[in-house]
Amino acid sequence: MSSVELRGITKRFGAVEVIKGLDLSINDGSFTALLGPSGCGKSTLLRIVAGLEQASGGQVVIGGRDVTGAAPAERGVAMVFQSYALYPHLTVEQNICFSLSLARAPKAEQKAQAARVARMLQLEPLMGRRPAELSGGQRQRVAIGRALVRDPEVFLFDEPLSNLDALLRVQMRLELAKLHQELGTTMIYVTHDQVEAMTLADRIVVLDRGRIAQVGSPLDLYNAPANRFVAGFIGSPGMNFLPARVTREGAGLVAELPGGGRLALPMRALRGAGGTSEVGIRPEHLRLADPGTGDLDGRVSVVENLGNTAYVHVETPAGPLVVEADPGLRADPGMAVGVRVDVGRAHVFDADGVAWPLAA
Amino acid sequence: MTAIPMEAARVTRLRRLNVAGGALTALIVLAAVAWAFPLYWGIVTSLKVEQDVVRPGVHLIPERWTLDAYTYVLFNSQIGRWYVNSVVTAGAVTVLVVAMSAAAGYALSQLRFPGKRLLWWLILASFMVPIPALLVNHFVLMAQFGLLNSWAGVVLPQLIAPVTVIIYKQFFDSVPRDFREAAVMDGATELQLLFRLYLPMNWGITTALAIITFIGAWNTFLWPFLAVTSEDMMNISVGITQVNDAFGVRYARLMAAALLAALPVALVYLVFQRRVTQAIMLTAGIKG
Numbered sequence: 001m002s003s004v005e006l007r008g009i010t011k012r013f014g015a016v017e018v019i020k021g022l023d024l025s026i027n028d029g030s031f032t033a034l035l036g037p038s039g040c041g042k043s044t045l046l047r048i049v050a051g052l053e054q055a056s057g058g059q060v061v062i063g064g065r066d067v068t069g070a071a072p073a074e075r076g077v078a079m080v081f082q083s084y085a086l087y088p089h090l091t092v093e094q095n096i097c098f099s100l101s102l103a104r105a106p107k108a109e110q111k112a113q114a115a116r117v118a119r120m121l122q123l124e125p126l127m128g129r130r131p132a133e134l135s136g137g138q139r140q141r142v143a144i145g146r147a148l149v150r151d152p153e154v155f156l157f158d159e160p161l162s163n164l165d166a167l168l169r170v171q172m173r174l175e176l177a178k179l180h181q182e183l184g185t186t187m188i189y190v191t192h193d194q195v196e197a198m199t200l201a202d203r204i205v206v207l208d209r210g211r212i213a214q215v216g217s218p219l220d221l222y223n224a225p226a227n228r229f230v231a232g233f234i235g236s237p238g239m240n241f242l243p244a245r246v247t248r249e250g251a252g253l254v255a256e257l258p259g260g261g262r263l264a265l266p267m268r269a270l271r272g273a274g275g276t277s278e279v280g281i282r283p284e285h286l287r288l289a290d291p292g293t294g295d296l297d298g299r300v301s302v303v304e305n306l307g308n309t310a311y312v313h314v315e316t317p318a319g320p321l322v323v324e325a326d327p328g329l330r331a332d333p334g335m336a337v338g339v340r341v342d343v344g345r346a347h348v349f350d351a352d353g354v355a356w357p358l359a360a
Numbered sequence: 361m362t363a364i365p366m367e368a369a370r371v372t373r374l375r376r377l378n379v380a381g382g383a384l385t386a387l388i389v390l391a392a393v394a395w396a397f398p399l400y401w402g403i404v405t406s407l408k409v410e411q412d413v414v415r416p417g418v419h420l421i422p423e424r425w426t427l428d429a430y431t432y433v434l435f436n437s438q439i440g441r442w443y444v445n446s447v448v449t450a451g452a453v454t455v456l457v458v459a460m461s462a463a464a465g466y467a468l469s470q471l472r473f474p475g476k477r478l479l480w481w482l483i484l485a486s487f488m489v490p491i492p493a494l495l496v497n498h499f500v501l502m503a504q505f506g507l508l509n510s511w512a513g514v515v516l517p518q519l520i521a522p523v524t525v526i527i528y529k530q531f532f533d534s535v536p537r538d539f540r541e542a543a544v545m546d547g548a549t550e551l552q553l554l555f556r557l558y559l560p561m562n563w564g565i566t567t568a569l570a571i572i573t574f575i576g577a578w579n580t581f582l583w584p585f586l587a588v589t590s591e592d593m594m595n596i597s598v599g600i601t602q603v604n605d606a607f608g609v610r611y612a613r614l615m616a617a618a619l620l621a622a623l624p625v626a627l628v629y630l631v632f633q634r635r636v637t638q639a640i641m642l643t644a645g646i647k648g
């Protein structure tokens with residue numbers, strides 16, 4: 001078990017700067033997700049921690065030890081690859097023992113270690129098989145076993161579940177969560193799937209084009225996004241954004257929307273206010289109402305009914321909105337509706353996309 | 361418009377197809393017979409009495425069967441010695457070529473070092489040079505080393521094998537990077553990467569290349585013929601030219617010796633048939 005600290009990490013591929021001066025400290029025993037869209041540098045960052053990639057600048061510190069120049073095997077980290085990278089010519093048992101065998105550990109110890117890992121991951125009946133004879137989920141478990149046998153201080157996962165079908169992914173997600181509870185080892189987990197990040201991690205690092213957009217607990221990110229990027233990235237369907245002119249009025253704020261709409265926000269702005277900005281509201285903080293009785297009026301364009309909930313797309317003069325509604329509600333395309341806004345849950349972003357610090 | 365005329369049309373079409381197929385089969389059989397005939401002729405000749413061999417006329421089946429030619433070759437020539445020479449030199453060539461090519465292919469494919477690109481181009485270029493064009497140089501070099509009439513002298517010039525290096529490099533290139541990285545995370549050194557990962561993952565290639573190298577080295581004639589003048593250092597391919605006596609060429613004995621020389625290769629081929637074809641396709645892919 002060890003903490004991981006990244007200090008001023010930069011990474012250039014040729015002229016392209018992929019990681020731009022990144023500082024991050026990851027607590028001992030935490031489960032941290034690196035989340036971000038494709039190409040934002042998640043894998044690169046993970047590979048820098050693993051030692052598979054050399055940073056162009058900055059320091060990597062694991063367990064208080066500067067390992068910036070250390071070889072991957074000397075860092076006490078183990079990695080599970082997206083492709084699993086199970087050695088095709090070896091059996092499951094040999095795959096798991098490979099690192100011990102390279103280190104010339106006695107055969108008996110190798111066997112014992114493999115048996116211990118197999119018990120943890122329910123791999124016992126598969127020990128004699130080769131990777132080609134395993135299902136996706138079984139391969140995934142072997143890959144985890146191969147990392148586990150080394151007793152690493154830090155586990156690194158690069159989108160380990162993305163090759164599995166939806167059902168298996170949910171199941172493996174649960175197993176990973178259990179594994180983390182059992183071992184208590186520091187885990188760093190790369191994903192572009194926000195649901196995985198939200199459910200597994202106790203801390204999420206959102207990356208945007210090589211920079212940290214925000215670090216926080218899943219609920220922090222959901223309830224208090226620091227910027228428009230995080231607000232839009234976390235949550236599905238995403239937050240609604242409406243262009244607005246926000247001004248102070250009395251104790252609160254007033255947002256003037258295009259098309260003449262007005263929202264009175266009950267929050268106080270702690271810093272800078274005024275000018276063009278955007279108001280963000282999550283679909284679940286909007287309700288449908290009778291026309292004329294809500295804060296905004298519009299017409300239904302599409303209804304997505306999921307059974308347990310429904311998403312109603314509404315065209316309003318202020319812009320398109322997605323509203324979470326009762327699935328029993330009758331709303332047909334073309335219908336005129338009102339939209340009521342839970343103004344206390346709205347977010348305000350300035351022209352640069354930075355969230356206004358607001359207080360109730 | 362019933363189904364019957366259509367059915368009839370299909371039948372005639374099928375019949376026409378059958379005729380064409382039959383003709384093609386006959387043609388192929390004919391070609392195969394033409395190809396195999398010299399082999400048959402050689403075997404038959406080796407089983408004839410020498411007088412019958414030189415008798416005018418074509419005799420497809422010997423009138424008198426005999427193993428005299430074989431017993432003569434086995435007991436009156438140094439064929440045992442030649443076998444040993446061939447086994448040692450061809451074996452050494454095989455082991456050395458495969459080991460060196462695997463290492464070179466790995467270095468070219470996976471390592472970073474100064475001059476790598478130059479080395480690669482040199483290997484590609486050397487593969488454009490026909491080996492026979494270097495015979496004189498090889499001969500002079502081996503003579504200066506004092507290695508003529510020795511196993512080493514026969515083996516050394518045969519170690520130039522750019523094609524196997526190229527094949528290894530290509531196969532190592534095609535191993536996904538994740539395997540290498542996983543092994544590096546597991547603590548593998550470069551040597552372990554080669555011997556525990558890259559080679560075992562490509563065993564098929566190694567056996568295929570070993571077999572084809574062995575067959576090539578066993579059958580090679582020109583260089584061993586030049587490099588060796590003393591009869592007891594000859595390879596079997598060279599040795600069989602020595603099977604004549606004061607009365608000149610004896611065809612039955614020559615054929616018997618040739619068949620004995622070819623026997624190991626034929627056996628290797630029979631045992632490893634699939635690997636050999638694979639290897640031929642591999643090298644053809646490079647050369648073609």
Ligand SMILES: Nc1ncnc2c1ncn2[C@@H]1O[C@H](COP(=O)(O)OP(=O)(O)OP(=O)(O)O)[C@@H](O)[C@H]1O
Pocket residue numbers: 013018036037038039040041042043044045192
């Ligand atoms: N070896 C490399 N050489 C050049 N550019 C690279 C290299 N590896 C990654 N990149 C670039 O760096 C950027 C970040 O890549 P990275 O693999 O870290 O993205 P990612 O966040 O993991 O994306 P994904 O979710 O698609 O895996 C990309 O724009 C990519 O093209």
Ligand SMILES: [Mg+2]
Pocket residue numbers: 042043044158
């Ligand atoms: Mg990635």
